Amino acid sequence: MSVLEKVIENVPNYTGFMTVEELNESSKALATQFPNLVEMKQVGESASGQPIYCLRIGHGKRNALLYGFPHPNEPVGSLMLDYLSWELARNEELRKLLDFTWYIVKVADVDGAKLNEGWFKTPYSFRKYVYNYYRPAGNEQVEWSFPVEYKTLKYDKPSPETKAIMGIIDSTKPDFIYSLHNAGFGGVYYYVSEDVPLLYPIFEKAAQDRAVPLSLGEPEVPFVKQYHRAVFQMPTTVDAYDFYEKYSQKDPAEIIMSGESSLGYARRFNPSLFEIVCEVPYYYDERVCNLRQTKSVRRDLVLENLEFQRKDMEMLKQTYVKIKPCIDTHTKFQDALEYFMKSFEKSFEAERKWAETAEELSKNATVAEKFDNEVASRSYSLFKWGMLYRLIRSQKKYSKDPILKRAATEIKNLIDSRVEQLERKTKFKVIPVKKLVQIQLTAGLYSSLYKSLKG
Numbered sequence: 001m002s003v004l005e006k007v008i009e010n011v012p013n014y015t016g017f018m019t020v021e022e023l024n025e026s027s028k029a030l031a032t033q034f035p036n037l038v039e040m041k042q043v044g045e046s047a048s049g050q051p052i053y054c055l056r057i058g059h060g061k062r063n064a065l066l067y068g069f070p071h072p073n074e075p076v077g078s079l080m081l082d083y084l085s086w087e088l089a090r091n092e093e094l095r096k097l098l099d100f101t102w103y104i105v106k107v108a109d110v111d112g113a114k115l116n117e118g119w120f121k122t123p124y125s126f127r128k129y130v131y132n133y134y135r136p137a138g139n140e141q142v143e144w145s146f147p148v149e150y151k152t153l154k155y156d157k158p159s160p161e162t163k164a165i166m167g168i169i170d171s172t173k174p175d176f177i178y179s180l181h182n183a184g185f186g187g188v189y190y191y192v193s194e195d196v197p198l199l200y201p202i203f204e205k206a207a208q209d210r211a212v213p214l215s216l217g218e219p220e221v222p223f224v225k226q227y228h229r230a231v232f233q234m235p236t237t238v239d240a241y242d243f244y245e246k247y248s249q250k251d252p253a254e255i256i257m258s259g260e261s262s263l264g265y266a267r268r269f270n271p272s273l274f275e276i277v278c279e280v281p282y283y284y285d286e287r288v289c290n291l292r293q294t295k296s297v298r299r300d301l302v303l304e305n306l307e308f309q310r311k312d313m314e315m316l317k318q319t320y321v322k323i324k325p326c327i328d329t330h331t332k333f334q335d336a337l338e339y340f341m342k343s344f345e346k347s348f349e350a351e352r353k354w355a356e357t358a359e360e361l362s363k364n365a366t367v368a369e370k371f372d373n374e375v376a377s378r379s380y381s382l383f384k385w386g387m388l389y390r391l392i393r394s395q396k397k398y399s400k401d402p403i404l405k406r407a408a409t410e411i412k413n414l415i416d417s418r419v420e421q422l423e424r425k426t427k428f429k430v431i432p433v434k435k436l437v438q439i440q441l442t443a444g445l446y447s448s449l450y451k452s453l454k455g
Contacts, residue, residue, distance in 0.1 A: 044164025072112025077180020137339030
């Protein structure tokens, strides 16, 4: 076995995810055990004043920044970073091979991660995930609140968490960045900052060796460029701006309510940096990688799905309007929901125009594309209902307010019904956490090796 293969093979048999406290305690233990190699430093504070820590490991000639929880409902990468940090400290051969100084932030969004901890120990339960889900408003997300100035768009209100990552980027000008995202329901797919054919067979094999399918259906956003099967050019806010400029009659700056990505910000300081994202799912159905052609036209499926999303968002908005006068306790759920409702309203017409006119949608859909439109993407709509349920239940007067209690009951019935429908419509398979960590680790190790050799 090669050095990298041994490290990948030795990933522990995780059964759940670590809490913020557990991750921080592990970092403290690592810095104590390896004081000449590892430094643990506070690099910022969360919006609520919680410390954000960074590990600096090794003394390589290039700098690598890896950070977990860019979105707080995406904990796979934090496990990968915890395991990798220990391997880097105790494995001199690995450090020498890759030759980086490693800056590792296991938890970028501390407050958000804590709001997701209710499902971390039971990742096999989709229902529990929905009821304990939180994702912040776009302009509060670590990944999407970096400053940007492009044409009519100017955004310069980074979240406290983003400022912490910016500080590391500003001081180290990293050559390699790994932002640890993961998907929910679907297959494995990748984003890269440049076309790297050398890595694509490795990416495919990482998933194939663990019997986890690639995601070969609809891309996450319509404006990404595809390099290879399940590999896309990493999108930036500039790309989103150009998309809205083409498909909307509005000024894109009126539609875009958040900032730039880590890539868009970091390459100002180092244009040759290489960045990767490896999206791994918790759950999958084998149809996500089925390329057999169906009788359905892809455009029809996309438009039907957009209409479903519109109606669902309208129903959510109506429910929210009913309960808003009863809100007596402000929470982050409220901020997130109000942002997502407003963002959807602003961007919907552009997405519908794209769906009505894009040439690539004129062909018949594959099984994977049909499944994404009719099942997978609709499962994601449950998460905003989960946040609304949590918002209602978090109110001080919840137990005494008939409007809040009635709304909570109706939302619970909706969530439970849709989860049951999802389970009936799919061959629902839960992926062992160890496999997810191994796939992300494989992508990260070989990508950093590529950058190290390329220079």
